[in-house]
Amino acid sequence: MNETNKESFLERSLLVGENSEIYLHRALTVLRNEGLNPYVTYEIHAKDDGILCGINQIVDILEHVLPESDREVWSLSDSNEITKKEVVLRIKSKYANFGLYETSMLGILSSCSGWATAANRCAVAAEGIPVVSFAARAVHPSVAAHVDYSAITGGCSAISSIIGGKITQTTPSGTMPHSLVLIMGDTVRAALAFDRHIEKNVPRVVLVDTFRDEAEEALEVSRRLKGTLRGIRIETPIERGGITPHLVDEIRIKLDYENFEEIDIYVSGDLQPDDIRNFVKNESKVGGFAIDNYIARGSGITFSGDIKEIDGKSIARRGRKPGITPSSRLNRIL
Known part of the structure; x- marks a missing residue:
């Protein structure tokens, strides 16, 4: 420190x-x-x-x-x-x-x-694919800085809270919450507003699982933000079957078909090391994982x-x- x-x-x-x-x-x-x-x-x-x-x-x-x-x-x-x-x-x-x-x-x-060990297990399972800790959302706010410091110590490439960024001297990572998309009423509208108002050095990564099919929203956002979109994030809830390697593969194929090979796919949610290993074993083209509860629970x-x-x-x-x-x-x- x-x-x-x-x-x-x-x-x-x-x-x-x-x-x-x-x-x-x-x-x-x-x-x-x-x-x-x-x-x-x-x-x-x-x-x-x-x-x-x-x-x-x-x-x-x-x-x-x-x-x-x-x-x-x-x-x-x-x-x-x-x-x-x-x-x-x-x-x-x-x-x-x-x-x-x-x-x-x-x-x-x-x-x-405990937090560092849990983060390390995720990083090891990812085999070089970046892992971002979202654990700050699953702990008491008084320890958010500590969980983020521990996640970086354990091998995460980034963390999500501002105080964690200060302690680790890193740039907090995050895209947009579901609340923004819900209030804006449309994923593309939210993405365009984000692009208008947020600093240009912030990567444009859009959440695409709020209203419609993930692949459909990913394609529409890619078309409307062509040239500026860095990636899309999916956090499909378990009520909808959760995030699977098959879903990532489907989105990847459809993006590549329309020549959006540069668009990364980020996977987030209540994932554990075994889930991460499934994506790696399947050779799904995941650009990064964002993990919250598993790291927050510790080892x-x-x-x-x-x-x-x-x-x-x-x-x-x-x-x-x-x-x-x-x-x-x-x-x-x-």
Whole structure:
């Protein structure tokens, strides 16, 4: 994450521990009154394979709360592939310096890595065909920036929200919503109005499944916006049979027949990696996929944190190995 965007992630509620679980506050109260604040080694490990994301945000937090001396932070990097039980973060410092933030650190890693892993599964399934994340429409708006950052980290070529574009320093991607076409009353009319009023550097990609047959609307829009149309997008609802490779092939054939070979076909909706693989296996000429719910739901990857040393002495709770976990992949960050 670039320097200019750090503060947007360091909300006051996080820094004062309002996002932290109450038992961490109580633990620190007990330790403080008992005069205990040992130097500990604390490790976070993954509970499943996936794509790591959220480390940059955690480093931002630790830079803010750890003293400049007598600290060590070792970690992997955002976008690294990780394996089950692999240590992704190691902190060495006085416990009171960071113990309150365990909730936030685990939550950041679980959410962001889950989104990044889901995005990566879509990108891998697409085999080089661009995947745009529309996941911002399927999460709470307070985390839209985080889901978009995670999607880019996982391999998406673009995201859809303005705040996501700011955080990732990319240009948000999007065409037109069904609401515009419905209000305008006609797909071609909506497309022509879009072309008149939207900046010329925005690609003209028109939604063609609102009122009539997708192939019919695709042809009419292509004729009326000849020379300026970049592509068409289809998001046929499941009530109409959904989006299939056969539908894409039909539209492609009809566009090519009228010499509109340059018009790309973009597929969007509630698609999953298996759906994407079906298009690829069928060799359907898809120009790009736009995925929302699958990325927003995440992969379910979670993380766990443990103290592994106290004042240089190896320790662990039952079921865990005491002492520092050997890892040649961790790099010292702080």
